Amino acid sequence: RDGSALDVVEALGDAHQLSQVIGNLLANACVHTPPGARVEVRVGAVRTGPDTGGTDRPGRCGATAALPAGVEVCVVEVADDGPGLAADAAQQVFERFYRGPSADREGAEPGSGLGLSIAATIAGAHGGRLELDTRPGDGATFRLLLPRSVGAGP
Numbered sequence: 001r002d003g004s005a006l007d008v009v010e011a012l013g014d015a016h017q018l019s020q021v022i023g024n025l026l027a028n029a030c031v032h033t034p035p036g037a038r039v040e041v042r043v044g045a046v047r048t049g050p051d052t053g054g055t056d057r058p059g060r061c062g063a064t065a066a067l068p069a070g071v072e073v074c075v076v077e078v079a080d081d082g083p084g085l086a087a088d089a090a091q092q093v094f095e096r097f098y099r100g101p102s103a104d105r106e107g108a109e110p111g112s113g114l115g116l117s118i119a120a121t122i123a124g125a126h127g128g129r130l131e132l133d134t135r136p137g138d139g140a141t142f143r144l145l146l147p148r149s150v151g152a153g154p
């Protein structure tokens with residue numbers, strides 16, 4: 001940390017499982033968007049709220065119940081500028097075996113539809129939450145929220 005302009009964002013958890021979550025989100029952002037789509041990864045420590053995440057708001061679907069507002073959390077976002085998801089699809093993405101409407105088409109993207117449900121289970125097991133902000137035509141932002149480690153940060 002010394003001498004670096006970057007902040008450390010610290011969360012307690014199973015490193016293997018958490019990297020599986022982030023790997024899943026990155027793979028999805030590549031597989032389920034057209035070539036040339038932009039993908040951004042953002043990391044930070046915030047308080048839950050409509051703008052930062054964790055609480056409900058229009059266009060947001062969570063795999064589990066919303067967190068209370070104002071809670072300190074660590075966040076990892078994977079945001080793409082791909083096609084996004086329709087509201088009914090967004091509500092089902094965290095269900096086991098759910099795949100998008102084009103999944104049965106010839107030449108469709110491969111996948112079993114399990115990635116996000118596993119990722120959501122891991123997030124919940126860490127006391128956190130996985131959620132999605134999206135609108136059709138407006139990209140998809142998947143957000144992993146984890147409780148902030150006690151005593152971590154400034």
Ligand SMILES: Nc1ncnc2c1ncn2[C@@H]1O[C@H](COP(=O)(O)OP(=O)(O)OP(=O)(O)O)[C@@H](O)[C@H]1O
Nearest residue numbers: 028029032093098099100111112113114115116140
């Ligand atoms: N970034 C994204 N943009 C648009 N649609 C997405 C995105 N990520 C996921 N989806 C949709 O959600 C569905 C479920 O995703 P999930 O990761 O659970 O399964 P999958 O990617 O199809 O298969 P796998 O089990 O290999 O991950 C996808 O099939 C796709 O339709």
Ligand SMILES: [Mg+2]
Nearest residue numbers: 028111115116
């Ligand atoms: Mg996937």
